[in-house]
Amino acid sequence: MSYETILLEIKDRVGLITLNRPQALNALNAQIVSELNQALDSLEADLKIGCIVLTGSKKAFAAGADIKEMAELTYPQIYLDDLFSDSDRVANRRKPIIAAVNGFALGGGCELALMCDFILAGDNAKFGQPEINLGVLPGMGGTQRLTRAVGKAKAMEMCLTGRFIDAVEAERCGIVARIVPADELLDDALKTAALIASKSVPISMMVKESVNRAFEVSLSEGVRFERRVFHAAFATQDQKEGMAAFVAKRAAEFQNK
Numbered sequence: 134m135s136y137e138t139i140l141l142e143i144k145d146r147v148g149l150i151t152l153n154r155p156q157a158l159n160a161l162n163a164q165i166v167s168e169l170n171q172a173l174d175s176l177e178a179d180l181k182i183g184c185i186v187l188t189g190s191k192k193a194f195a196a197g198a199d200i201k202e203m204a205e206l207t208y209p210q211i212y213l214d215d216l217f218s219d220s221d222r223v224a225n226r227r228k229p230i231i232a233a234v235n236g237f238a239l240g241g242g243c244e245l246a247l248m249c250d251f252i253l254a255g256d257n258a259k260f261g262q263p264e265i266n267l268g269v270l271p272g273m274g275g276t277q278r279l280t281r282a283v284g285k286a287k288a289m290e291m292c293l294t295g296r297f298i299d300a301v302e303a304e305r306c307g308i309v310a311r312i313v314p315a316d317e318l319l320d321d322a323l324k325t326a327a328l329i330a331s332k333s334v335p336i337s338m339m340v341k342e343s344v345n346r347a348f349e350v351s352l353s354e355g356v357r358f359e360r361r362v363f364h365a366a367f368a369t370q371d372q373k374e375g376m377a378a379f380v381a382k383r384a385a386e387f388q389n390k
């Protein structure tokens with residue numbers, strides 16, 4: 134399957150998706166989101182793939198929604214179309230997705246990165262929700278995921294001022310898992326993804342589902358959910374292989390069963 138606005142590469146057990154609208158700093162439009170979801174569908178269906186990396190260019194992960202395409206939209210049109218609902222399909226993927234962010238991740242670009250499971254940032258990365266400068270507010274989960282990631286004070290300041298923050302501030306406040314020299318970011322992200330893909334895919338899916346549950350339910354309900362999923366892990370061959378390998382002092386060879 135060939136795409137116009139994204140590149141899809143398979144690197145052993147890792148799927149690499151590169152946003153590819155450099156002329157507009159990877160500004161997000163309906164086509165790029167549609168092609169992104171098509172690529173994610175294929176990677177989710179490929180049993181070999183254990184982890185996905187989503188990245189952009191050296192200058193921009195994504196500079197937000199395509200303002201030129203959005204400027205003339207009207208309320209009835211976007212309400213009837215349920216604009217941005219397609220993006221929920223990105224956030225609800227079951228396999229782990231790493232966002233490798235160099236340069237700008239602004240507006241929808243920051244929101245897209247926050248939909249991923251964790252962000253590795255190049256030391257040139259800049260994050261922001263500058264929608265207020267355009268007479269709107271974040272519309273793809275930014276007020277919700279950013280607030281859960283960094284807390285009310287930082288999220289409110291960023292959304293009300295439209296201020297960009299650099300990689301150091303983003304790591305300090307919890308948006309970013311790790312900072313990497315920009316030139317080494319993609320290699321690091323692919324190595325990290327390969328490590329995750331070497332684990333049991335069903336178990337990594339259970340990890341993702343349990344961690345994300347913390348955003349949805351009370352602590353007691355979340356602990357109960359995690360416990361039941363932990364119990365379920367013992368129905369997998371991979372749990373038997375993982376623990377047997379430890380006892381035999383050898384590397385586990387997970388079969389994703």
Ligand SMILES: CCCCCCCCCCCCC[C@H](O)CC(=O)SCCNC(=O)CCNC(=O)[C@H](O)C(C)(C)COP(=O)(O)OP(=O)(O)OC[C@H]1O[C@@H](n2cnc3c(N)ncnc32)[C@H](O)[C@@H]1OP(=O)(O)O
Pocket residue numbers: 156157158160161162163166196197198199200201202203217220237239240241242244263264267270271272273275
């Ligand atoms: C879009 C309608 C259908 C949508 C369907 C689904 C879309 C996916 C969902 C998206 C999320 C929507 C919800 C979100 O909360 C709303 C937003 O994201 S609003 C946009 C927020 N982003 C911004 O405000 C950033 C705008 N850009 C800038 O401030 C600057 O470009 C920069 C990033 C600081 C870089 O500045 P410079 O280095 O000076 O570079 P230029 O400004 O010259 O840019 C180079 C080139 O790229 C074009 N460009 C940059 N950003 C955008 C953009 N967001 N949309 C369109 N085009 C962009 C810029 O115009 C230049 O091109 P040129 O004019 O030279 O042809």
